Amino acid sequence: MNKPAETLSLLPLWIGGGKVASQSARFGEVTNPATGEVIRRVPFANSTDIDAAVAAAKQAFPAWSETPPLKRARIMMRYLQHLEKNHEQLARLASEEHGKTLSDAAGSVQRGIEVVEFACGIPHLLKGEHAENVGAGVDCYSLRQPLGVCAGITPFNFPVMVPLWMFPLAIACGNTFVLKPSEKVPSASLFMAELFKEAGLPDGVFNVVQGDKEAVDAILQHPEIKAVSFVGSTPVAKYIYETCAKNGKRVQALGGAKNHAVVLQDADLEFTADSLIGAAYGSAGERCMAISAVVAVGEAADPLVAKLRDKAAKLKVGPGNIKEVEMGPLVTRAHRDRVKNYIDLGEKEGAKLVLDGRGLKVSGHENGFYLGPTLFDHVTPQMTIYRDEIFGPVLIVLRTRDYDEAIQLVNRNPHANGTAVFTRSGALARRFQHEIEVGMVGINVPIPVPMAFFSFGGWKNSLFGDLHVHGTEGIQFYTRTKVIIGRWPEQMEKAKLDMPTHE
Numbered sequence: 001m002n003k004p005a006e007t008l009s010l011l012p013l014w015i016g017g018g019k020v021a022s023q024s025a026r027f028g029e030v031t032n033p034a035t036g037e038v039i040r041r042v043p044f045a046n047s048t049d050i051d052a053a054v055a056a057a058k059q060a061f062p063a064w065s066e067t068p069p070l071k072r073a074r075i076m077m078r079y080l081q082h083l084e085k086n087h088e089q090l091a092r093l094a095s096e097e098h099g100k101t102l103s104d105a106a107g108s109v110q111r112g113i114e115v116v117e118f119a120c121g122i123p124h125l126l127k128g129e130h131a132e133n134v135g136a137g138v139d140c141y142s143l144r145q146p147l148g149v150c151a152g153i154t155p156f157n158f159p160v161m162v163p164l165w166m167f168p169l170a171i172a173c174g175n176t177f178v179l180k181p182s183e184k185v186p187s188a189s190l191f192m193a194e195l196f197k198e199a200g201l202p203d204g205v206f207n208v209v210q211g212d213k214e215a216v217d218a219i220l221q222h223p224e225i226k227a228v229s230f231v232g233s234t235p236v237a238k239y240i241y242e243t244c245a246k247n248g249k250r251v252q253a254l255g256g257a258k259n260h261a262v263v264l265q266d267a268d269l270e271f272t273a274d275s276l277i278g279a280a281y282g283s284a285g286e287r288c289m290a291i292s293a294v295v296a297v298g299e300a301a302d303p304l305v306a307k308l309r310d311k312a313a314k315l316k317v318g319p320g321n322i323k324e325v326e327m328g329p330l331v332t333r334a335h336r337d338r339v340k341n342y343i344d345l346g347e348k349e350g351a352k353l354v355l356d357g358r359g360l361k362v363s364g365h366e367n368g369f370y371l372g373p374t375l376f377d378h379v380t381p382q383m384t385i386y387r388d389e390i391f392g393p394v395l396i397v398l399r400t401r402d403y404d405e406a407i408q409l410v411n412r413n414p415h416a417n418g419t420a421v422f423t424r425s426g427a428l429a430r431r432f433q434h435e436i437e438v439g440m441v442g443i444n445v446p447i448p449v450p451m452a453f454f455s456f457g458g459w460k461n462s463l464f465g466d467l468h469v470h471g472t473e474g475i476q477f478y479t480r481t482k483v484i485i486g487r488w489p490e491q492m493e494k495a496k497l498d499m500p501t502h503e
């Protein structure tokens with residue numbers, strides 16, 4: 001039973017170092033996907049709210065950008081400790097609003113915390129380059145300086161990790177930040193803002209607004225926002241990229257995915273099937289790095305499909321906060337129904353439905369947004385279930401005759417976030433890593449997970465913009481380079497009108 005609307009709390013925004021009520025009359029409902037219950041309300045910020053958040057960030061920028069990187073790093077180190085101490089609570093919030101299991105949520109919180117660890121090295125990461133004697137008595141060097149107010153817009157599927165891909169690095173670089181998390185999972189960001197304040201972050205450096213397209217558009221139009229980081233679906237990523245470019249903002253917009261795992265004939269099929277089950281059905285398939293398409297080469301197909309079916313059928317589905325549960329519900333009723341429709345469509349278009357998750361009932365949680373693991377075989381590239389990102393617990397198998405056909409199939413797909421190859425052959429794996437046109441590659445690793453000290457991002461329709469998130473590309477994104485050339489002449493030379501060569 002849902003509580004009456006008036007008894008539900010309406011979340012605040014976080015502006016200028018404290019909780020602030022939104023000026024907007026619009027709001028949305030946040031559900032617990034495990035029970036189907038509405039648990040709180042989230043304001044849909046308007047342009048007045050965005051103006052207030054940006055004004056706070058702009059005011060905080062001069063002092064924060066002048067704070068020595070070593071002092072900024074010390075605040076990061078304290079923040080790291082606060083996040084670690086509250087690891088469990090962050091995972092609980094993510095699991096409650098998203099539906100994923102607690103252990104899966106805890107893993108993703110850990111991946112996010114690792115970006116803060118990386119940001120603690122900011123004095124080193126901001127170092128520029130120096131070349132002595134580029135001309136007689138002339139030196140040349142470069143500095144990295146912050147941009148100003150930056151913004152982040154994040155998706156529902158990682159309420160803690162994806163925001164942490166962005167704001168710790170931006171802030172460590174000396175910027176101030178406005179974050180707009182997904183309206184489906186709004187609470188964790190507010191908690192992360194509170195923890196940052198406790199760690200000693202000056203007011204206004206980090207702000208959180210809530211909302212939908214209206215808030216996003218106000219961010220994209222705001223003249224004081226210099227850079228936007230976005231993670232979400234491909235159509236919205238493209239829109240963000242184009243609008244930011246038009247408005248003169250720096251932008252990185254990570255989009256959707258269709259991640260293929262190519263299984264070669266020589267692969268260890270037991271190991272491969274176990275890996276694929278985790279990658280396809282973990283987090284109910286709601287991961288941008290989920291494996292959603294298996295490309296089975298030659299005779300690997302029949303035994304692999306049999307193993308996948310047997311293992312998927314045994315997965316325990318239920319509320320994410322129950323220990324033995326392996327797969328939780330989908331994020332909303334609407335999304336669950338959308339994924340169900342894809343299963344209907346797959347059947348209609350002639351794919352072989354090997355395992356059907358549509359009939360699943362979780363006893364005691366009949367109103368939760370559950371869907372069982374689903375497996376299709378004999379899928380062709382023309383089918384909608386191959387062409388679209390489903391973002392649910394639906395794994396499809398395509399069959400190819402050989403390695404070359406498999407590579408061509410993957411490279412033809414317009415998405416190129418992640419991919420994996422399963423093989424015992426070093427030579428073929430090496431060929432694969434070279435020939436595949438995808439941004440992140442796993443070799444006998446189904447999900448090339450984000451490592452904070454490397455960058456993360458796909459190619460083609462999975463990323464609009466030039467730079468990936470975090471790692472040194474994150475530092476590049478959140479700073480601009482200044483190149484200085486200088487000399488200290490003993491005496492003034494005569495003026496020269498030719499192009500200077502400093503020789």
Ligand code: NAD
Pocket residue numbers: 153154155156157158162180181182183211212213216217231232233234236237239254255256257287288389391417457458462
């Ligand atoms: P989404 O695109 O619907 O929403 C992402 C953000 O954009 C949210 O904050 C939302 O409020 C906002 N938004 C939604 N519609 C908008 C519109 N029309 N105009 C302006 N803003 C809008 O994505 P989602 O459903 O929250 O997340 C799932 C998607 O994110 C999947 O496609 C998944 O592959 C992708 N994703 C990609 C990565 C990656 O690293 N490439 C990581 C995580 C998720």
